[in-house]
Amino acid sequence: LPSFQDQWLPEDVLAKFTKYEYDPAKAEEILKAAGYYKGDDGYWRTPDGKLIELEVTCPAGYSDWVLALDELVRQLNEFGIKAEARPIPNPTFWPTAHSGKLGLHLNWFCCWWGTGDPYTGYYDLFFGDRSLDTGVGTGADGLGLVNQEFDTPWGKAVPGQLVEQLLVETDPEKRKEIVWKLAYIVNENLWEIPWAEKRLQIYYLDGVRATGWPLPDDPVWTLYPGGGERVAYVLISRGILKPVISGS
Known part of the structure; x- marks a missing residue:
């Protein structure tokens, strides 16, 4: 969380992370290099000519999320990716998300609910509800990356093992080192893209x-x-x- 970042991630650690800047021109350059192109209608197509279309969803009961969804879809269309917003009633949205069946959607991310400690957020992402929604964890029909080994500036690491270590480690400095690795893995792979911290x-x-x-x-x-x-x-x-x- 941005409000806790300074307590856990010093500047020399953050310097190792990939920085993501808003750069539509760079995004267009990447797509063109991969063979994508825009049609006469201004929308992007795959190298084999298929129109890229996205349906983006969110819980309909959260009015602020619906507004954010509308803005996200507006920006996608402005860039040339044909996108449609579809808010889903909350009682339907969450079971569908937890089944791993949703595509691009707005969701909670890095939830520190009730603890003020990064363990809660990383447990949620790799073992809890967010592991189901993204397919990162073992419980959804998805990526199952919780037990995969990743490269970090501090050596190879397995996120599921790091989360378990974070739970039992009591040394504050060692806990920070665990968080560095987890934060790096999440930042470099971007299973979820954070767009706001709800205060x-x-x-x-x-x-x-x-x-x-x-x-x-x-x-x-x-x-x-x-x-x-x-x-x-x-x-x-x-x-x-x-x-x-x-x-x-």
């Missing part, structure tokens, strides 16, 4: 109905994503958040 907006007023809310930089807030009740449980059970008693 939670939490509103509270101290001293009216309750008092004792933690400071904005308190680590307890990392529990909030994916279930804000966790924060309330910790604060109340530990006597940190208390009701305001007015009058007598």
Whole structure:
């Protein structure tokens, strides 16, 4: 996550990662070099003349995702890739995604829900729901790359093994070294393309109905994503958040 990047990935490590810049001209150059070409209608075709058509989906119940989907499809068409947006009702979208049957779609990525620790995100990608949606893990009819060996600047590594090591390793510096390898593997292969970090907006007023809310930089807030009740449980059970008693 960008908001945690500085804590885990120093500049000398990031310098080893491939940088992806928005460059339509470069994208066009790559396609042409591979034999792709544009037809008279302005849309790209494969070397054997087949029109490239994409259907891009997302959960219809997330209005911000639908807006992002519309913008993504607009940019694809502007570049010359014929694309159509198709939001899918949430009760249908998620089972279909977990079956590995969806093509290009918007999804969660690197979910650190409830921990504020990269283990949660990498477990989700290689063993959890995202492993099903992308086919990266072992549970979907897809790539099954969780147990494949990849080259990294620090030697060969298997992502599934790295995730398991990250769970049990207690040395902070060794955990960072594990994260470097995982981050490198994900960045170089791009099974998912991150386009935004969703920042939670939490509103509270101290001293009216309750008092004792933690400071904005308190680590307890990392529990909030994916279930804000966790924060309330910790604060109340530990006597940190208390009701305001007015009058007598």
